[in-house]
Amino acid sequence: MLAGDIRALRKARGLTLSEIALKLGRSVGWVSQVERGLSMPSLADMRAFAALFDVPISLFFGHDVEDERERGVVVRAGRRRALGTSETGLVEELLSPDLGGSFEMVRSEFAAGAELAAPNLRQTEEAGYVVSGVFEIEIDGIWHRLTAGDSFRFEKKPHRWRNPGTEPAVVIWVVSPPVY
CATH class of the missing domain: 1.10.260.40 (lambda repressor-like DNA-binding domains)
Incomplete structure (x- = not known):
């Protein structure tokens, strides 16, 4: 809503x-x-x-639900809210029904070669799970190379990321409190 x-x-x-x-x-x-x-x-x-x-x-945008009983509870694959464009090298979809809870869950797809050049510092706790591809994340000055099945977590630390691979990297990202 x-x-x-x-x-x-x-x-x-x-x-x-x-x-x-x-x-x-x-x-x-x-x-x-x-x-x-x-x-x-x-x-x-x-x-x-x-x-x-x-x-x-x-x-x-994209708050429509087919079944009103699912509002605020279920997000169907075809009804996720897109949060970016392929032009930036990062396309995200909100997996959480809304931003009202204590955390948000996002599906992030990083294009091959995409990167966040400058470190980002948010007053949040964040965790991620690499679904596919190669994903590198720098947390508090230390780079970590992750592949499918790997995960990470950090709190209130500067971070940046890159996809050094030739295929998109997909990461499920959880952020608390919600920032989108």
Whole structure:
């Protein structure tokens, strides 16, 4: 649900309703209504939220479920929310039903030769499982070469990654708290 995702993103970044309202040039009341599902943001507003939270706008789409009993519980393979494009060398799909829980699960596909050049530091605990391919991850200055079946975990440490292989690498990534 869009409202819950916006609330989860705000909380994950430690921002108040007032701070969000100020950054968006909107009232606190409007932001509160969006978070409670009482107001629907325009496409321009959703672009502003995406820029503010540094997430792709596609995160806010794809909430459809065929069976209402599955909402917030099940994500069908054909209904995952895409979080990137092949142009960046990284395509991700949200495997979690939403961002409202204490963690998110993402399927990340790293193109052959793709890399994150500069280390990324997030205030999160992260873990991953390599499904296929060759995946290298630098955690706190130490490179680790992983292949299918290998896994990793780290907390609040700078990291970067690369796919040195000739085939895509697929990694199931778990992040707590959710950052997308």
